[in-house]
Amino acid sequence: MASRWGPLVGLALRCLWLLGAVLLMDASARPANHTSTRDRAANREENEILPPDHLNGVKLEMDGHLNRDFHQEVFLGKDLGGFDEDTEPRRSRRKLMVIFSKVDVNSDRKISAKEMQRWIMEKTAEHFQEAMEESKMHFRAVDPDGDGHVSWDEYKVRFLASKGHSEKEVADAIRLNEELKVDEETQEVLENLKDRWYQADSPPADLLLTEPEFLSFLHPEHSRGMLRFMVKEIVRDLDQDGDKQLSLPEFISLPVGTVENQQGQDMDDNWVRDRKKEFEELIDSDHDGIVTAEELESYMDPMNEYNALNEAKQMIAVADENQNQHLEPEEVLKYSEFFTGSKLVDYARSVHEEF
Secondary structure, eight states, X not given: OHHHHHHHHHHHHHHHHHHHHHHHHHHHTSOTTOXXXXXXXXXXXXXXXXXXXXXXXXXXXXXXXXXXXXXXHHHHGXXXXXXXXXXXXXXXXXXXXXXXXXXXXXXXXXBOHHHHXXXXXXXXXXXXXXXXXXXXXXXXXXXXXXXXXXEHHHHHHHHHHHTTXXXXXXXXXXXXXXXXXXXXXXXXXXXXXXXXXXHHSOSSOXXXXXXXXXXXXXXXXXOHHHHHHHHHXXXXXXXXXXXXXXXXXXXXXXXXXXXXXXXXXXXXXXXXXXXXXXXXXXXXXXXXXXXXXHHHHHHHOTTOHHHXXXXXXXXXXXXXXXXXXXXXXXXXXXXXXXXXXXXXXXXXXXXXXXX
């Protein structure tokens, strides 16, 4: 019996080895932090008490990478997860046309920049509300005595427990003012978190965060002071000459990993092209080749109406094939992947059915 199945087992093992090699090659070519919305959602529960790397409706990630899902987030709002690849295409097309009708306020079957701007602001507000609800839930998780305040030590205990440390041992060490044994990486994260905790602690500073302050800690986009702090950190990470401003070379030179094959080279080329376009067309508002902290803060402010109008015009330009400065149903369906993350086939034939 063993001799009968031996060749098949060997073949299966070789297939598994080849599959693993392909997956490793693909991973090595992938730029950092290009995680999809679905992947981030899967990891949310694990790191629920950590400030997220990704903020819905904000142009840059916390580490300075471009938010690849931004246009989908500000077009879909709460429907962001409703266009999965396995969703029935006809249903997705119909849902997209329902959204089109809502954006098209005057029902002329065309979306203007002003209509898109209004929609972007509305969807951004939805993300704000969702963040507030999540923060409220997480605040209760880290406020064990329910006194409406969370101390840095209480948060530190929960954070280290989420990293596998004994909650009781950590609490006892803090109470006895003993040194905690944590690895270098965790210690660095703790120091960064404490800096952010200080920033979120509104005067008078007491290292106790209220629920609104905890919201600012987790979601800096909700607080002008915290948004400014986030911008300061991004500038610090990208600024190579220490002038506290960003030149184009500094903005586009953020490492994206080692290029080992043509796929990796293409990703690097796309990285440079996308960041150059964003820098020149949207971030550098006075077009002097330098981005100040103030310009970056304005660009990243999700409730900036002027930015929302610029984004609306940019989104329309992507799909505006007839160059009339408006979006029409056929164009939105044809460029559905840009707006929803899913490519909906037979757009021209089905547009009249769905509308």
